[in-house]
Amino acid sequence: MGFAISWIALKGANRKSVLDRLALNETAERSDEPEADILAAELRGGWLLILHNRRCDFADGLPLRELSRLAPVVTCAVEEHVMYSAASQWSGGERRWQVIHDSEQGLTHLAVDGTPPDSLKAFQSDALAQLQAEGGEESRVDFVFDVPVKLAEELVEFKHDRYPPADAPDGYITLIAAPRRSFLFSLFRKR
Numbered sequence: 001m002g003f004a005i006s007w008i009a010l011k012g013a014n015r016k017s018v019l020d021r022l023a024l025n026e027t028a029e030r031s032d033e034p035e036a037d038i039l040a041a042e043l044r045g046g047w048l049l050i051l052h053n054r055r056c057d058f059a060d061g062l063p064l065r066e067l068s069r070l071a072p073v074v075t076c077a078v079e080e081h082v083m084y085s086a087a088s089q090w091s092g093g094e095r096r097w098q099v100i101h102d103s104e105q106g107l108t109h110l111a112v113d114g115t116p117p118d119s120l121k122a123f124q125s126d127a128l129a130q131l132q133a134e135g136g137e138e139s140r141v142d143f144v145f146d147v148p149v150k151l152a153e154e155l156v157e158f159k160h161d162r163y164p165p166a167d168a169p170d171g172y173i174t175l176i177a178a179p180r181r182s183f184l185f186s187l188f189r190k191r
Contacts, residue, residue: 002079002080002081003078003079003080003160003161004054004055004056004078004079004080004081005034005051005052005053005054005055005056005058005077005078005160006051006052006055006056006057006058006059006060006075006076006077006078007049007050007051007052007058007059007075007076007158007160008049008050008059008062008064008067008073008074008075009043009047009048009049009050009073009074009075009152009155009156009158010047010048010050010067010070010071010072010073011045011046011047011048011071011072011073011074012046012071012072013048013067013070013071014070015040015042015048017070018048018050018067018070019040019175020178021063021066021067021070022050022062023177023178024038024040024050024175024176024177024178025175025176025177025178026040026173026174026175027173027174027175027176029173029174030170030171030172030173030174031171031172031174032171032172033172034051034053034160034172035053036053036172036174036175037052037053037054038050038051038052038053038058038174038175038176038177039051039053039172039173039174039175040172040173040175041170041171041172041173042169042170043156043157043158044157045156045157047074047156047157047158048071049156049158050175051160051172056077056078056079056084057077058077059075059076059077060077064088064090064095065090065093065094065095066093067090068090068091068092068093068094068095069092069093072089072090072091073089073090073091074087074088074089074090074152074155074156075087075088075089075090075152076148076149076152076153076160078149078160080145082102082103082104083101083102083103083104083142083145084100084101084102084103084104084145085100085101085145085146085147085148085149086098086099086100086101086148087099087148087149087151087152089116089155095113095114096114096115097112097113097114097115097116097117098111098112098113098114098116099111099112099113099116099120099147099148099151100148101142101144101145101147101148103142103144103145106137107131107136107137107139107142107143107144108128108131108137108144109144110124110144110147116151117151117154117155119150119151119154120147120151123146123147123150123151124144124147126143127143127144127146127147128143128144130143131143131144
């Protein structure tokens with residue numbers, strides 16, 4: 001069994017504003033382990049984490065351009081069933097960089113767009129050295145898969161398979177989709 005998750009983290013963003021924009025509500029449920037489908041956590045350094053525990057494409061459907069106008073955004077997606085990983089950083093309404101690994105395109109595949117952190121070179125070099133030591137393209141371990149994940153972890157100090165987030169006093173907060181307002185509600189609501 002592997003992970004199929006994605007998350008975004010916003011630095012210094014107001015939790016209520018972000019959840020309202022994403023049409024998500026907090027529940028009273030708190031946990032040290034990320035078991036619910038959608039969760040939030042306040043992380044060290046002022047990062048607000050929103051994590052979808054079952055979908056690696058969750059972040060792709062979010063208004064990242066708009067959210068990054070509120071606060072810097074880092075995204076990470078992990079799909080261990082097919083060894084796909086991706087990370088990106090957004091700010092000021094623009095994607096600054098994105099790094100994707102898709103093992104279906106080869107164990108050394110790494111698509112880079114924009115200007116990622118300087119640490120990319122060291123992470124990639126280490127992964128390729130480990131891969132060569134384990135048989136290169138014949139290796140049974142996909143070392144390059146971790147490169148995008150490490151980039152996101154370096155910025156936010158969060159990794160999906162290490163929990164609970166030690167610095168999150170409430171642990172993970174379970175989120176649910178906000179109820180949709182009917183057309184009639186919008187006509188008759190008090191203004």
